[in-house]
Amino acid sequence: MDILINPNFAYVILLTGVVLAFFSASTPGTGVGEVVSLFCLIFAGYAAYTLSIHWWALVLLALSVPPFVLAVRTPSKWSVYLGLNILFLVAGSVFLFAPEGSLISVSPILALFMSVLVSVVMWAVLRQFITVVTSRPTHDLDALVGAVGIAFSDVFKEGSVQVEGELWSARSEVNVPSGSSVRVVGREGFMLIVEKNQ
Structure with missing residues (x-):
């Protein structure tokens, strides 16, 4: 179980779980995404319980939810709200797990890679979702x-x-x-x- 309390691993599964939860909530499907998200968040929760965390970073993670909801429900301003969502999500997850007396314990290279990956994936998927929602039917x-x-x-x-x-x-x-x-x-x-x- 040592890997579950490794800050880098906890960071990756936390981001994976949160992103899958966002997508599952906006586009319900087979339920696989929901199940994987649940397991990731359970493991991340165990890591948060075991490791030292910054509570202000947890607040940032919580603040990432309203902008995502607004991005899905307000197609005209989705890019602004999604930008805020990604900012809060990335900042909150990077700084969440930390040893006592330290600001960050996640590898900077991993944090940069995951931040870019999450940003690109969320931007691309939500952009496609908004396009589908706002496009008019092409069938007569x-x-x-x-x-x-x-x-x-x-x-x-x-x-x-x-x-x-x-x-x-x-x-x-x-x-x-x-x-x-x-x-x-x-x-x-x-x-x-x-x-x-x-």
């Missing part, structure tokens, strides 16, 4: 009316169809078996209304 959904596709599953009150190479949620007034040819006769929002193609 009304143009799908009349198109022919294939029932990806049985379709009645609900189901899936493949139209123009993409999967869509669909419903039909009559049961349409999976694999049948279907024609789009209308839509309700992003739900296609289909009938069996004769």
Whole structure:
């Protein structure tokens, strides 16, 4: 267990856990990121309990949360808020673990590498996330009316169809078996209304 109380290792798993937690909260997925983040934070918590820490650095880490939330919820100013988030996160994590009477115990080279890596990854991923959230749909959904596709599953009150190479949620007034040819006769929002193609 000695490696868990090594400041350099604790620093890396702390940053990994926090970054994964941020991404998992903003873009929920399979749950793998959440589980890995939880284990990293548990190990980092053990290290913080065992090692001497600077409490003001812990406050900086806590202050990194609100800017991230604002970056996700305020697309027009996401870069400003993310910059603050990265600043607090990097500063808090670098100075968190320290022996008595010392300001920093993390290797400066490791701190520089991880700071750059975290900054680039968070910037790139959140920029892509904001682009997806703010971009307008490129599909003219009304143009799908009349198109022919294939029932990806049985379709009645609900189901899936493949139209123009993409999967869509669909419903039909009559049961349409999976694999049948279907024609789009209308839509309700992003739900296609289909009938069996004769």
